[in-house]
Amino acid sequence: MPETNIPYVIRAYRPSALKEALMKMYLIRKFEEGAEESYMRGLIHGTMHLSIGQEASAVGSCMALTDEDKITSTHRGHGHCIAKGADLGRMFAEFFGKETGYCRGRGGSMHIADPSKGNLGANGIVGGGFPIAVGAALSAKKLGTGAVTICFFGDGAGNEGAFHESLNIAAIWKLPVVFVCENNGYGMSTSTERSTAVKRIADRATSYSMPGAIVDGNDFNAVTEAVDASVAWARAREGPSLVEARTYRLRGHSKSDRNRYRTREEITQWMERDPIPRFADLLIAHKVITRKAVRDLEDAAAKTIAEAIEFASASPDPRVEEATKYVYAERVPA
Amino acid sequence: MKALGTPEVRELSYAEAIREALDIALDRDDRVFLMGEDIGVYGGAFQVTGDLVEKHGPDRVMDTPISELGGAGVAVGAAMTGMKPIFEFQFADFAALAMEQIANQAAKARFMLGGSVSVPVVMRFPAGSGTGAAAQHSQSIEAWLGHVPGLKVVQPSVPEDAKGLVLAALEDSDPVMIFEHKILYKMKGHVPAGYYTTPIGKAAVRRTGANLTIVATSVMVWRAIEAAETLAAEGIDAEVVDLRSIRPMDRETVLESVRKTGRLICVYEGVKTLGVGAEVSAMVAESDAFDFLDAPIVRLGGADSPIPYNPQLEKAVVPQVSDILVAARDLTGGRI
Ligand SMILES: Cc1ncc(C[n+]2csc(CCOP(=O)(O)OP(=O)(O)O)c2C)c(N)n1
Ligand SMILES: [Mg+2]
Numbered sequence: 001m002p003e004t005n006i007p008y009v010i011r012a013y014r015p016s017a018l019k020e021a022l023m024k025m026y027l028i029r030k031f032e033e034g035a036e037e038s039y040m041r042g043l044i045h046g047t048m049h050l051s052i053g054q055e056a057s058a059v060g061s062c063m064a065l066t067d068e069d070k071i072t073s074t075h076r077g078h079g080h081c082i083a084k085g086a087d088l089g090r091m092f093a094e095f096f097g098k099e100t101g102y103c104r105g106r107g108g109s110m111h112i113a114d115p116s117k118g119n120l121g122a123n124g125i126v127g128g129g130f131p132i133a134v135g136a137a138l139s140a141k142k143l144g145t146g147a148v149t150i151c152f153f154g155d156g157a158g159n160e161g162a163f164h165e166s167l168n169i170a171a172i173w174k175l176p177v178v179f180v181c182e183n184n185g186y187g188m189s190t191s192t193e194r195s196t197a198v199k200r201i202a203d204r205a206t207s208y209s210m211p212g213a214i215v216d217g218n219d220f221n222a223v224t225e226a227v228d229a230s231v232a233w234a235r236a237r238e239g240p241s242l243v244e245a246r247t248y249r250l251r252g253h254s255k256s257d258r259n260r261y262r263t264r265e266e267i268t269q270w271m272e273r274d275p276i277p278r279f280a281d282l283l284i285a286h287k288v289i290t291r292k293a294v295r296d297l298e299d300a301a302a303k304t305i306a307e308a309i310e311f312a313s314a315s316p317d318p319r320v321e322e323a324t325k326y327v328y329a330e331r332v333p334a
Numbered sequence: 335m336k337a338l339g340t341p342e343v344r345e346l347s348y349a350e351a352i353r354e355a356l357d358i359a360l361d362r363d364d365r366v367f368l369m370g371e372d373i374g375v376y377g378g379a380f381q382v383t384g385d386l387v388e389k390h391g392p393d394r395v396m397d398t399p400i401s402e403l404g405g406a407g408v409a410v411g412a413a414m415t416g417m418k419p420i421f422e423f424q425f426a427d428f429a430a431l432a433m434e435q436i437a438n439q440a441a442k443a444r445f446m447l448g449g450s451v452s453v454p455v456v457m458r459f460p461a462g463s464g465t466g467a468a469a470q471h472s473q474s475i476e477a478w479l480g481h482v483p484g485l486k487v488v489q490p491s492v493p494e495d496a497k498g499l500v501l502a503a504l505e506d507s508d509p510v511m512i513f514e515h516k517i518l519y520k521m522k523g524h525v526p527a528g529y530y531t532t533p534i535g536k537a538a539v540r541r542t543g544a545n546l547t548i549v550a551t552s553v554m555v556w557r558a559i560e561a562a563e564t565l566a567a568e569g570i571d572a573e574v575v576d577l578r579s580i581r582p583m584d585r586e587t588v589l590e591s592v593r594k595t596g597r598l599i600c601v602y603e604g605v606k607t608l609g610v611g612a613e614v615s616a617m618v619a620e621s622d623a624f625d626f627l628d629a630p631i632v633r634l635g636g637a638d639s640p641i642p643y644n645p646q647l648e649k650a651v652v653p654q655v656s657d658i659l660v661a662a663r664d665l666t667g668g669r670i
């Protein structure tokens with residue numbers, strides 16, 4: 001290829017799409033920071049899992065998707081949701097347990113979903129999304145929609161039985177699904193070296209006769225290039241594939257984490273590899289955007305988040321009399 | 335703290351009491367070891383194992399990968415072959431992933447193999463709602479497991495029993511499932527020092543009373559006691575029976591209490607329908623104690639619903655003190 005010096009995303013996407021991608025990364029970052037702050041202020045009940053530092057894999061993976069395409073997400077799913085086009089006000093409203101939230105206050109942080117955008121939902125069960133993603137891909141194949149499903153999962157989730165069963169089924173039936181592993185080095189406190197027999201999760205793809213690739217998950221360009229190739233492979237009816245994005249979560253696992261299993265130096269090193277300034281610099285270097293415009297984007301993102309929080313705070317709680325609504329299609333008497 | 339000549343009285347939290355039991359068990363018996371997700375340096379999601387890994391080392395306090403079916407099943411296999419594993423589920427809800435090994439293997443091995451093997455495995459399940467953790471991290475699934483012959487299922491409500499039941503479970507040659515309520519972990523109470531066991535299958539009368547029996551499990555024992563205090567001021571004298579073990583169930587203690595009071599409320603957090611209260615009610619209805627009843631039996635259980643995230647909704651779907659008060663007043667008609 002003659003243009004190899006020009007990064008893939010610059011070649012493949014229009015400036016408007018790239019600016020939108022950067023904006024989404026800022027929105028994710030500010031969303032997570034806003035969530036953290038709201039938690040501190042006692043506005044959020046329960047716990048939450050923040051994806052600060054993992055914005056490139058969320059947004060990069062969804063670049064080639066339309067609203068017809070599906071994703072399944074994880075407990076660390078706010079970024080995936082935003083990447084797939086969720087409304088931030090409704091996301092915060094769900095956090096605050098409000099009727100205007102994506103799950104009408106019934107689900108909270110771990111269950112945000114937006115089927116209208118093809119987002120089949122975060123999941124409280126590690127590995128819960130694998131078979132669902134494969135099922136969505138089976139539907140797409142049976143219905144002939146041409147839709148592709150991306151199944152996001154963590155390094156820790158790859159040790160659940162559901163991972164292995166699902167990859168095998170996806171492979172034997174050649175289903176249009178892309179497994180995107182966000183390998184942040186840890187499942188809670190347990191490092192991948194301690195939990196996982198293979199050094200490269202992508203190597204597991206071989207066992208299921210599907211292509212597997214590893215990329216720098218903090219490099220938006222690398223993630224997008226690899227996942228776009230997998231999405232194209234799936235659309236061409238070649239079947240499933242796996243992309244392992246090597247990344248890092250800069251915050252603790254959840255609100256109860258004391259970070260006893262990793263060093264401050266390690267965290268600081270990864271802070272220097274923050275995916276957002278890296279992507280902004282790439283766009284500036286290729287004259288897609290100016291530094292001033294990047295700052296404006298960041299400010300606009302902060303403003304959007306502040307408005308979302310305001311919307312959520314002002315929203316009504318669900319009615320207690322309706323606590324058990326939505327258990328069945330029709331209310332079934334006990 | 336301990337003055338000469340006086341017995342040692344110590345307050346420990348429920349989580350500390352369990353940790354002490356685990357520590358004693360690890361000290362006493364080389365065959366005992368702990369397995370679970372993040373139970374080592376992290377200390378467990380609810381800090382139950384705490385710093386045990388520092389004392390006993392990672393070979394005896396083993397972090398597993400996120401593999402509930404594999405982890406629980408490996409514990410079953412080790413138990414069948416001479417070890418005494420204690421497996422911690424990070425949340426009771428994740429037992430769903432391990433149900434095969436629990437219900438088809440651990441529970442049935444002794445029977446299927448004609449009594450030629452034992453499965454002395456202990457499993458611990460942090461359960462229940464009240465923490466804003468929503469539908470997949472808040473369930474009370476003790477009745478799922480209680481429905482499987484071959485398993486024993488206990489639900490300690492106080493720190494003393496939490497410790498004693500862990501140690502009793504380890505002495506038992508059958509699989510014992512311990513349901514620990516998450517909102518009890520920080521609750522303090524008197525815990526005897528040293529080694530002792532709390533009998534499995536034996537209920538405890540937490541408050542004696544003459545007019546009404548409240549049979550409760552786990553955190554509901556506390557709500558029942560609180561309700562009983564209020565009722566006492568209204569002239570209704572309630573007896574509170576802490577079931578402690580749902581399989582086997584202490585039939586005699588329950589029947590005895592009902593024969594005395596003539597009224598029964600069962601209160602439990604698990605889903606009401608097909609739950610623990612149905613068993614308690616049927617046990618009474620099928621016995622001579624039925625003749626002593628002055629009023630219909632009342633069950634207060636969880637709604638037929640997953641646990642919602644919103645805190646008001648979350649409260650609304652499980653019995654609260656106010657629900658017990660309403661039921662008790664209704665049952666006694668305000669008059670005794
Ligand atoms: C079946 C199941 N087991 C355990 C948990 C508790 N848990 C939630 S997230 C997590 C770690 C997941 O690690 P990984 O898949 O690497 O994702 P990450 O948190 O690193 O994004 C654990 C153990 C759970 N929610 N579900
Ligand atoms: Mg991880």
